[in-house]
Amino acid sequence: MFWKNRLNGDMKLFLVFSTLLPLVSSQDMPYEHFLKQLQGCPKECRCPPSFPRVVYCDNRNLKQIPEIPPYTWYLYLQNNQIEALSEQALRNATELRWLNLNHNKITDQGMEEGALKALSSLIHLQMEENLLTTIPSPLPTSLEQLRLSRNKISKIPPGVFSGMDHLALLDLQGNKLGDEAVTEQNLKGLGGLVQVNLAKNNLKTMPLGLPASTIQLYLDSNDIDSIPPEYFKDLPKMAFLRLNFNKLGNGGLPKNIFNISSILDLQLSHNQLTEVPLFPLSLEHLHLDHNKIKSVNGTEICPVPIGTIDESVNECRPRLSYLRLDGNEIKPPISRDLMVCFRLLRAIVI
Numbered sequence: 001m002f003w004k005n006r007l008n009g010d011m012k013l014f015l016v017f018s019t020l021l022p023l024v025s026s027q028d029m030p031y032e033h034f035l036k037q038l039q040g041c042p043k044e045c046r047c048p049p050s051f052p053r054v055v056y057c058d059n060r061n062l063k064q065i066p067e068i069p070p071y072t073w074y075l076y077l078q079n080n081q082i083e084a085l086s087e088q089a090l091r092n093a094t095e096l097r098w099l100n101l102n103h104n105k106i107t108d109q110g111m112e113e114g115a116l117k118a119l120s121s122l123i124h125l126q127m128e129e130n131l132l133t134t135i136p137s138p139l140p141t142s143l144e145q146l147r148l149s150r151n152k153i154s155k156i157p158p159g160v161f162s163g164m165d166h167l168a169l170l171d172l173q174g175n176k177l178g179d180e181a182v183t184e185q186n187l188k189g190l191g192g193l194v195q196v197n198l199a200k201n202n203l204k205t206m207p208l209g210l211p212a213s214t215i216q217l218y219l220d221s222n223d224i225d226s227i228p229p230e231y232f233k234d235l236p237k238m239a240f241l242r243l244n245f246n247k248l249g250n251g252g253l254p255k256n257i258f259n260i261s262s263i264l265d266l267q268l269s270h271n272q273l274t275e276v277p278l279f280p281l282s283l284e285h286l287h288l289d290h291n292k293i294k295s296v297n298g299t300e301i302c303p304v305p306i307g308t309i310d311e312s313v314n315e316c317r318p319r320l321s322y323l324r325l326d327g328n329e330i331k332p333p334i335s336r337d338l339m340v341c342f343r344l345l346r347a348i349v350i
């Protein structure tokens, strides 16, 4: 379970939150609300009396959303044939915190103007695998997680994220976003973003305008062939960077581009690198498998002068513990200097 160890405090918290189950029992609710809630339960859905704030309407072949009772916090509507998010159906459910509409048939036209905006307590919105071509708007500014993967989104309307300071997670993987869609102008307002996933889109360059709060950036499976100099200067918290399955060669990488003092995990598998890029002391996991690297010189990639390692205190030693180099053109033996420099290396895959 090596992935567990590599998570720092922030990320651990994040995982715990996203797996937290909504356990809100009937005791937290005035009796008359409890009654109203159960009486209002749509016949197509299930509202367990022990958790009256949860309404399950998933996997029922629904074509439209039934009218949702007023004290619902968690609403599950995934895996149906729903084509529209209607204002009418959600008009009483103004306390909604968590809405799952994954795997339906919702189109841009089906997003009724005020339906989302009225949900002023909404924290999680999941609309993965629908038919959207643009980010729905307006969005409630209370949102902390927005998951829109596997739609057909090619546009981010300017201003759509304005005032969305609480949004920590934005998942847009598996869409049709090109470079012109991900700009400073379009991302404006995301002051609290921590995790952004833009994997499996049509990006040729690095996305612009990400906020300084970004810790985790996933860009796997795009067509990115270079990184502009100073790109990470305005991303001082960047710790998890994934660029697997792109077109990066050493020609497209400024020499010290990954000298990012906060970085913990760097993944550059399945690119066209011919040399190991330089990286800082802080890096713990490096994925460079399936590139075109012919040799590794431990002296050259050591983040500190290799002769000083023996005398240095632990905090000044490189923290690399996992290195993948398989699928390259490297012939054994492994450079002895690699071991001299990286004392914490627990696994090296060649």
Ligand SMILES: *[C@@H]1O[C@H](CO)[C@@H](O)[C@H](O)[C@H]1NC(C)=O
Residues within 6 Å of the ligand: 040, 041, 067, 068, 069, 070, 092
């Ligand atoms: C929604 O509110 C209206 C107006 O207050 C009410 O007539 C209706 O019964 C409510 N629906 C549900 C499902 O509670």
Ligand SMILES: *[C@@H]1O[C@H](CO)[C@@H](O)[C@H](O)[C@H]1NC(C)=O
Residues within 6 Å of the ligand: 256, 259, 261, 278, 280
């Ligand atoms: C990497 O960045 C640090 C400061 O963040 C700097 O002191 C160091 O010289 C840089 N290393 C290289 C090789 O540029």
Ligand SMILES: *[C@@H]1O[C@H](CO)[C@@H](O)[C@H](O)[C@H]1NC(C)=O
Residues within 6 Å of the ligand: 297, 298, 299, 300
């Ligand atoms: C590794 O790099 C250092 C410094 O550039 C050089 O002196 C040394 O000969 C290289 N080692 C090998 C095995 O090529």
